[in-house]
Amino acid sequence: MPEGPSIVILKEEVLQFEGHEVISVSGNSIIGIERLQGLTVLSFKTWGKNFIICFNGFSIKIHLLLFGTYRINERKETQPRLSLVFDNGELNFYTCSIKFLECDVNSHYDWTADVMNEDWNPKSAKNKLEKIPDAMICDALLEQDVFSGVGNIIKNEVLYRVKIHPESLVGKIPKPKISEIIKEAVTYSFQFLEWKKQNELKKHWLAHSKTICFRCGLPLIKKQTGVKKRRSFFCTNCQNLY
DNA sequence: TATAATGTTTGAAC
DNA sequence: AGTTCAAACATTAT
16 A cells, blocks of 8 residues: 555645644554553654654654555554544554654654655765665665655656666666656656545556556566566566666 | 565574 | 575455
8 A cells, every 4th residue: 555655645634633642542553552642743754655653752653564554533344553542533553563763753764865755865865876786776766765665656657757677787777867767756756646646546557567568559578576576567668778 | 266466574594 | 794585464456
């Protein structure tokens, strides 16, 4: 379910609870969530696929991984991992990873690495890519320390749009193309956000899960690529291999 | 019904 | 000691 843009949507949906007190806590998490009882939410933040709830002196990090879901002001049949009840509603998380982050949340995250953050720094991403010339671009795009928030869908769509073969080596891709990839990672992430909100994300997929190249009509290749072995959809005719 | 899928962490093996 | 890789986790649509 979640790549960066989906978590941004989550954050927007829970704004109603900012500044509100946690009246009751429950859930099958074993990390000691009862600690949240009676505390007031200072703010909600996101860092890529991480959803962060900030309290005075510490924060809680929620990662939905592959199967995680959430419900606002409603419940699923299954047991929540974490359920927070406020005076104006409730927030429930299912099958997710939850961890505490002590002290200042800023000491845990490099905000310049999040493609959807206002502090996103493309130059910094470029520098990080220069340090991994032997990596395939399909792996590099999924590297959360470089492109926090980018997931497999965004990876495939970005590479298709900039016409780069996913197995291209970072160090061999021309510099202007690298800049284009970095730029498109941001552009597509925000398009993903808007399309997801309109419930028409899949409608705009050009490569991901597709079988025929939108440009030339030849069959798209579907293959597990890179050390991460995530599926890539690409056109060997339209996407250059460097 | 079996399979695959928008993901990350862990710990064994080298 | 550092890197690499498969296993584990867990849900749902096709």
